[in-house]
Amino acid sequence: MNAPNKSGWRPALNLDRRGGAGTATGNKALMLEEPLIFEIGTFETTGVDLPDVPDDFVGGANRLGGLARSTPIGLPGLSEPETVRHYTRLSRQNYAIDLGLFPLGSCTMKHNPRLNEKVARMPGFLDVHPLQPVDTVRGALEVINELAFWLIELTGMHGVAMTPKAGAHGELCGILCIRAALEAKGDAREVILVPESAHGTNPATAAFAGYRVENIPATSEGRVDLEALKARLGPDVAGVMITNPNTCGLFERDMKAISDAVHAVGGYVYCDGANFNAIVGRVRPGDLGVDAMHINLHKTFSTPHGGGGPGSGPVVLSEALSPYGPLPFTARRADGTVDLIEEENAGAEHPHTFGRMSAFHGQMGMFTRALAYILSHGADGLRQVSGDAVLNANYLLRSLDDVLDAPFGHSGPCMHEALFSDKEFAGGLSTLDLAKGMIDEGFHPMTMYFPLVVHGAMLVEPTETESKAGLDQLIVALRSLAERARAGDETLKNAPIHAPRRRLDETLAARKPVLAWSEPEVPGGPPTRSEQGGA
Amino acid sequence: MTRYFTQDHEWVEVDGDTATVGITDYAQGQLGDIVFVEVPAEGTALAKGGEAAVVESVKAASDVYSPVSGTVTEGNPSLEDDPALVNTAPEGDGWFFKLTISDVGELDGLMDEAAYKAFCDTL
Numbered sequence: 001m002n003a004p005n006k007s008g009w010r011p012a013l014n015l016d017r018r019g020g021a022g023t024a025t026g027n028k029a030l031m032l033e034e035p036l037i038f039e040i041g042t043f044e045t046t047g048v049d050l051p052d053v054p055d056d057f058v059g060g061a062n063r064l065g066g067l068a069r070s071t072p073i074g075l076p077g078l079s080e081p082e083t084v085r086h087y088t089r090l091s092r093q094n095y096a097i098d099l100g101l102f103p104l105g106s107c108t109m110k111h112n113p114r115l116n117e118k119v120a121r122m123p124g125f126l127d128v129h130p131l132q133p134v135d136t137v138r139g140a141l142e143v144i145n146e147l148a149f150w151l152i153e154l155t156g157m158h159g160v161a162m163t164p165k166a167g168a169h170g171e172l173c174g175i176l177c178i179r180a181a182l183e184a185k186g187d188a189r190e191v192i193l194v195p196e197s198a199h200g201t202n203p204a205t206a207a208f209a210g211y212r213v214e215n216i217p218a219t220s221e222g223r224v225d226l227e228a229l230k231a232r233l234g235p236d237v238a239g240v241m242i243t244n245p246n247t248c249g250l251f252e253r254d255m256k257a258i259s260d261a262v263h264a265v266g267g268y269v270y271c272d273g274a275n276f277n278a279i280v281g282r283v284r285p286g287d288l289g290v291d292a293m294h295i296n297l298h299k300t301f302s303t304p305h306g307g308g309g310p311g312s313g314p315v316v317l318s319e320a321l322s323p324y325g326p327l328p329f330t331a332r333r334a335d336g337t338v339d340l341i342e343e344e345n346a347g348a349e350h351p352h353t354f355g356r357m358s359a360f361h362g363q364m365g366m367f368t369r370a371l372a373y374i375l376s377h378g379a380d381g382l383r384q385v386s387g388d389a390v391l392n393a394n395y396l397l398r399s400l401d402d403v404l405d406a407p408f409g410h411s412g413p414c415m416h417e418a419l420f421s422d423k424e425f426a427g428g429l430s431t432l433d434l435a436k437g438m439i440d441e442g443f444h445p446m447t448m449y450f451p452l453v454v455h456g457a458m459l460v461e462p463t464e465t466e467s468k469a470g471l472d473q474l475i476v477a478l479r480s481l482a483e484r485a486r487a488g489d490e491t492l493k494n495a496p497i498h499a500p501r502r503r504l505d506e507t508l509a510a511r512k513p514v515l516a517w518s519e520p521e522v523p524g525g526p527p528t529r530s531e532q533g534g535a
Numbered sequence: 536m537t538r539y540f541t542q543d544h545e546w547v548e549v550d551g552d553t554a555t556v557g558i559t560d561y562a563q564g565q566l567g568d569i570v571f572v573e574v575p576a577e578g579t580a581l582a583k584g585g586e587a588a589v590v591e592s593v594k595a596a597s598d599v600y601s602p603v604s605g606t607v608t609e610g611n612p613s614l615e616d617d618p619a620l621v622n623t624a625p626e627g628d629g630w631f632f633k634l635t636i637s638d639v640g641e642l643d644g645l646m647d648e649a650a651y652k653a654f655c656d657t658l
Contacts, residue, residue, distance in 0.1 A: 449594040506593050510570035511618065 034089045038076050038517045045077035093500045105417045105447035105459025108277050108299035116369035125368045130360035141338040145330040147371040156286030159322030163362040166311030170294025171205035173315045173357050178268040180324035180354040189238035195224040197246035222248035222408040233265045243272035245415035247451040259289025276300045278416035281383035291318040301370035312366035323352040388464035389416040399475045403482040422456025427488020431456035434481050439496040441477035540651035547602040557630040561655050566592035569621040574610030588631045603641045605634035
């Protein structure tokens with residue numbers, strides 16, 4: 001049974017609406033209130049009718065002996081329709097990319113084409129298992145190899161590690177390649193430089209890999225301070241981690257000069273490619289001197305994410321780092337077949353690998369979707385992806401920069417996301433208030449308070465899959481909210497007022513998180529589960 | 536006792552070779568509601584300007600740096616259960632840690648209260 005939580009807090013179900021002008025159930029028309037799953041059904045019931053184990057079952061009915069469970073497991077007992085309805089009702093209170101615009105900066109919440117889904121559900125891809133004999137999954141290996149080819153082609157790199165599971169896992173893979181390359185030269189180094197404009201995962205990755213992290217400041221333009229970087233470079237620097245385009249939504253114009261300077265002191269360049277969506281088909285990171293870069297298939301190549309599916313973070317590698325990449329990977333043989341290179345057969349082909357990032361071959365379901373996306377778009381289509389992503393973000397930036405402070409609006413066009421601050425808000429109103437107001441207006445809020453270099457940051461990424469009409473609606477909502485924030489409109493502090501739940505106490509949630517349900521103990525209250533159930 | 540301030544918004548109150556360190560009222564105001572604080576353990580050796588503690592608010596997680604070098608004698612035990620003390624009494628009960636200063640000369644470069652106030656006005 002779950003331990004009682006410290007705060008004793010549990011979600012309010014708006015039951016005060018019962019009677020009077022409210023409804024007896026707390027429901028509002030067909031928007032149904034929903035209790036926790038533990039509050040539906042009882043622990044003593046089950047939705048599955050299993051036959052009793054016969055006494056003559058292999059080895060006897062009770063083969064567990066003294067290890068058999070003697071206390072109830074405490075899982076809620078629901079029938080199948082109760083279970084389906086519970087989760088369907090909850091999903092109706094949710095917001096998703098399939099419902100509307102989702103301008104969460106840095107996350108690239110774009111439409112996931114249904115063609116990808118159709119391809120991923122083809123039986124030959126859907127029902128494969130990583131432990132199947134290689135001869136029975138040549139088609140799946142062909143897909144991995146084909147996708148690897150296109151990722152190398154699009155980035156101008158030399159090799160690719162397909163197995164990392166998502167962005168930060170890819171970062172770790174790239175940094176471990178750098179570590180392996182340096183160690184192979186007997187040149188252990190201690191420091192990774194990370195500019196202020198990088199993703200927050202970058203310093204975390206470098207620290208996790210055992211490096212000391214040092215910050216490089218940004219210029220007033222919001223880009224890496226090249227001179228400060230050069231001044232810090234030396235024989236102790238293993239590499240730099242640069243996010244390009246960066247978290248201010250700007251392209252790092254000095255990328256090639258940065259790479260050259262880092263290479264000159266024997267270091268390597270890691271590029272966080274989470275924002276590749278803004279440059280795909282136009283810039284090849286390999287041409288900019290990048291040694292390793294992860295690609296978020298779930299962002300740039302439109303595979304579902306954010307609760308809709310797992311991430312996938314292949315890492316493209318330069319010629320210098322490729323020998324150290326992880327196992328397993330695919331390779332085409334002379335007879336045309338695609339083979340899997342693992343420990344057993346890596347031998348002479350890949351002797352310098354640093355090891356494995358995961359047990360198996362990567363996120364197969366994401367590979368099929370990403371390849372379907374690449375092949376259905378073609379070279380011209382992918383160029384248009386980045387072009388439209390940048391056009392949409394600039395349309396937003398220039399449609400809003402007279403009512404919202406754009407701290408880097410003077411730095412030229414933005415890339416795929418527009419960055420604003422709360423500088424001109426009045427009456428103590430904050431970025432949080434505006435974000436909550438967006439919920440009332442029917443939009444998912446933007447990314448808030450990131451990047452840290454901007455006060456009250458609001459990072460808005462419209463993506464290329466929104467139409468001008470959709471963007472215009474968002475602009476109407478944001479302009480109205482910005483005007484209210486500038487005027488110090490107190491009512492904005494109460495937003496959201498139209499959502500299924502009003503403003504949640506995020507501070508209490510963080511200070512005293514309730515992570516597990518526990519049986520309520522209300523003196524004189526309704527009977528508890530155990531009292532209800534009887535024996 | 537004398538109180539000094541850093542450009543990273545830490546305060547340090549010095550009594551002989553003993554110092555008490557916390558973050559300023561300006562800093563807690565910028566961070567918003569504090570939800571978690573990690574203070575250094577007794578005996579930790581800290582370098583001036585080095586990472587000493589972590590403070591997490593609803594908006595962001597930030598490092599707190601030690602204004603002077605020295606050895607930690609005590610981390611504030613109250614902050615584990617009640618991180619809100621940093622919001623309500625940042626320059627009093629919400630202190631982070633105490634340390635024995637190894638070089639009082641390091642205090643020379645720090646700001647006094649008037650200089651810190653002037654510094655905040657420029658931000």
